[in-house]
Amino acid sequence: MEQTKKPEKPKYGALSNIAFTIKNILRIDKVLLASMIALVFCMVAQPVVGVLMPKFIIQFFEEGRDIASLLLLVAVFGVTSLVLGQLRSFADGYFPRMKSMYRSMRLGAEMCLASMQVDYKHLSSEKGQLENRKAQRAISSPREGVEDIVVRIVECSANLLGAVVYIFILSTLNPLVILVLAVCGAVSYFAGNLVNRYIIKHKEEVNKVEQKTYSASASTGDVMYAKDIRMYGMFDWLASLLRKYNDENILWQNRILLRMFFSEVADGVVAFLRDGFAYLYLISLVLAGTIPVSQFILYIGAIAGLSSWISGFAKNAIQLNTASIQVSDFRVFLEKSEEHTKGDRQQREFSLPMQIEFRHVDFSYGEHVIFQDFNVVIERGRKVALVGINGAGKTTLVKLLLNLAEPDRGEILLDGVDSREVDLKQYFSQFSVAFQDALILAYGMDVNISMRNSRDTDQARVDAAIESAGLTKKVKELKKGKFTSCEKYLDNEGTELSGGERQKVILARALYKAAPVLVLDEPSAALDPIAESRLYETYHEMTKNKTSIYISHRLSSTKFCDEVLLLDGGRIAERGTHNELMRLCGTYAHMFDIQSHYYREEGGEPA
Template sequence: MTQTKQTTQKPAYNVWQNVRFMIGHAWHSCKSVLWLCLAVVGVSLGLNLAQLFIAPMVLARVEQHAPLPQLLGTIGFFALVLAILSGLQGYLKENTMYGRVGVRLSIINAISEKACTTSYPNTRDPVTLKLLEKARYACRSNSRPAEHIWETLTQLLLNLAGFSVYLALVSGLNFGLVLAVAATTAVGFFVSRRINEWGYRHREAEATYQKQIQYVRDKAESIHLAKDIRIFGLGSWVEDLYNSALRLYAAFVNRREKIYTRACAVDAVLTLARNSIAYFYLIRLTLAEGLPASQFLLYFSAFSSFSTWVTGILQQATTLRQESLDLSSIQEYLHLPEPFRFEGGQPIPQSDAYELRLDHVSFRYPGTDRLILRDIDLIIRPGEKIAVVGLNGAGKTTLVKILCGFYDPDEGRVLLNGTDIREFNRQDYYRLFSTVFQESSILDITVAETVAQAVENIDMDRVKDCIAKAGLTEKIESLPQGYGAHIGKNIYLDGIEFSGGQTQRLMLARALYKNGPFLVLDEPTAALDPIAENDIYQKYNEMTTGKSSVFISHRLASTRFCDRILFLKDGVIAEEGTHDQLLAQGGGYAKLFDIQARYYQEGRDLDEIQL
């Protein structure tokens, strides 16, 4: 666990652009946030002025030997004003929270929508994922910039207004003294800021320590790892990791607090110097010119508050600049360019027969030099069943991702009925595919909702039919809530934990329910036992009737059900044909099939065959 090296990168959006972004977002989602900010500024400034004048005014009445009713009237007037303004300030501050939370939630929704709809390559790009993490972090709580910026802007406006009013009040007394107070305040602020910014400059290191602590904690509490922790006796080891992470973080915090203590010491010295200057001048003025005690109190309080306004302006301006960096991450992510067309484009042709072609396609993953697919030329005819086989790393899953439109090829084209799919709206293109991938997204919802991928207008007869075709009817109907049973235990206490094979069957039922013209199965039987696997194969023809299908499998016995088999090797289609044709050729496919067959036969040496 090492400290993260800090890097400096100029943000894509400046402070004004980010403030304008937030104001625009508030204007469309909750306008009251803007008016309440201005109201809080006005009421807070009025309350501050009332607090400034109450003591000098009462003291002035005493110096004037005013009658008791007049003195009490002055006190009562200010007490009433303070009570009204204090109550109004509390009411406004309490009610500002709801609108600010609403604006933050609307930004979270925008980020989530972008994350769910962005082009697939963005979901695998480390730079984009880091940007998404920063954008989400900026919205994580009430104290994060997506909400706290309203407090920053409110306080900045308040300090600017207070500075203007107090400057008008004290500048007529001695402008040199005003400059001295402002200068010592500014020096103290910038010295303290430089020291205090140590924490901000090392925020990524702190986030790394916190992330490490949270990671170990999550793993220790994970229901999925509970068995391993107990069986392998990992409890003490996990505890040591957690304590180690805590010690590193504690050392970081201890170092930070020592640095902050220096800032407090510098601020105390400069505050003492500033107050001494004001005291010295006002005492001399009192002795030399007979300045009344009430005015002495008024001016000294004004000078003290004047320095507070200056400090406040500088602090809030600094905070705004820091928050702007996080807000810039939000804008950068929301305005992230999309490599795919999601608006406009040609409509998908309405047809009962779609032909899909890879026209001399080559592809490498972003940021790498190695070609995963090289000059692939393939036509998938309407209703054709194709199997894609090969060793790990041959490019099978990548081929499927290209067919499904998750990536565009670096060279060549993907054609749907003769048209480059880049001309279509990519979302419309995705609707053509029903898929089962090795990695599946399972939400804690009901079985029926999982199959239909909907919460309303679910065709239960169709759900049951798809469940039956996937071979999961007996399991589902044995559950107390049947098709309404909840999946997973993260939300519902009565949730069901399916086995790996049952989950794959459920995903197969989901693909069948969608009923796209293309069915793509990436290792659909990987988690099934041989008997269950054979059951799926027997139903394969029924499941793919009227559809074009692409079937990836490591178990070559399954490929005999397909019209055509593609044997991939080193990113190219090395062999092509039916199961019997490829066996007759005696090439790589036949050798791989023979190796797999030997696992079920006695007395044969696997080392005899070389691929």
């Protein structure tokens, strides 16, 4: 259904975005700017030569000049055309490649840098995600956003300059003619702009449909989904989804095309009336003997030219406006990445091991309240097990601690210092984390552990982390040992890791970093019993002189921690050692009993 929601006004207007683009081109690639100027010059000069040449040649005949000066004139025009043609082919050849590189490589690279620097809290929010998608779109196609605005700047400049030159040529004519032409141009602009306004008004809806189409079609070819598609017979359902989204997409495109058709018809009618008026008027001047034929030729050429400059400007200005909105989106995202360096965060001195405190913390995901007046202190060097049912908020608590989510109220203190006051880089360096959903990169295992270039990796530390994480045997089996790529994506000789092996790499990554606080979120979920028990045995060694948080649903794993925190209903409902909580006979004891029930039934006492 068509909606009438008013579109949000872009933060930056067209003029500001033109200035931004030119400044960027000047900074990044001066030769691109030179090719733009050459192109504008040629786009105007070539038709001017084309309009002037027949006028002067006929004028020579009218004035009965000698053949030698006529040949000289033709030679001058010929050489000028040749030079202009050469300049144009240089600009035509250079400009498309350079503008494409400007977008995809230069601004694309800046977008990547910005994406890595933008505050995680913002990036992971709904607003941040939307801003990110809009900025991505602005740099993803040559026909849109940051690249299209370059084309439109060139086109609009040529149209404007051309119009000025032609108005000068026509200046001896009745000003009414120029007025009529300007009015015709304005009508074309408004007809075209109606289409543009319609596109802008429904941009979000069209984007949404395109996004749905993209996500449905991307899943069809992704190996990640391939197993489920086959095993769960998802073909019909996905095919009908694709059809549905495609139909919606086509419907929107048809609505736009229909409006474009009417705008083109209006444009055609205006052009017909305009040219008819010009011809009639000029013929009447020739018949009345007011102007010679050579002047008629010049004026006819100039009027047709001026009309096309004006209507060209009208069309390009509309497209420039559309591209400018996307450039504004791009700038907004870039600015967000610069914001993280602002503020009064400072380097701090910490005394180790670290103490962690949550003080009166409130936190919600939208309407969904996770913590309300949440308080907890984890003493220096404590090994804490954090348990709770699915969705209790364990991962959220870790995100808050890591400064990856912001409390709505209250404070999170690291060694007594408010986390919001610490320099972010320094703050992040205090934590070694194994995330529940961590990614493995398509690089060597050593790089996946150090998370930096192989050259800058301390290989001795990698070896130690591999040993502690129980990966030594696996590494020995690999063709290139720890330098084997963990995905086949970039390297045919790469390996595919099993779920448990991936988890071990993620653990090794946290161990390599060796930060004062170790946070492991479900580190043993995919481990076999031998690997799991090995982890328990070495945990004490891993956490020496560190404060640590160990999140797990395997309650037996809490036995090697100093204390257990049970998260329930947004608060620490129970706290103590495993034995203390068992004696309490509360939720923890109940959960533990349920989990160990089957082990007991099968083989007596639980481990």
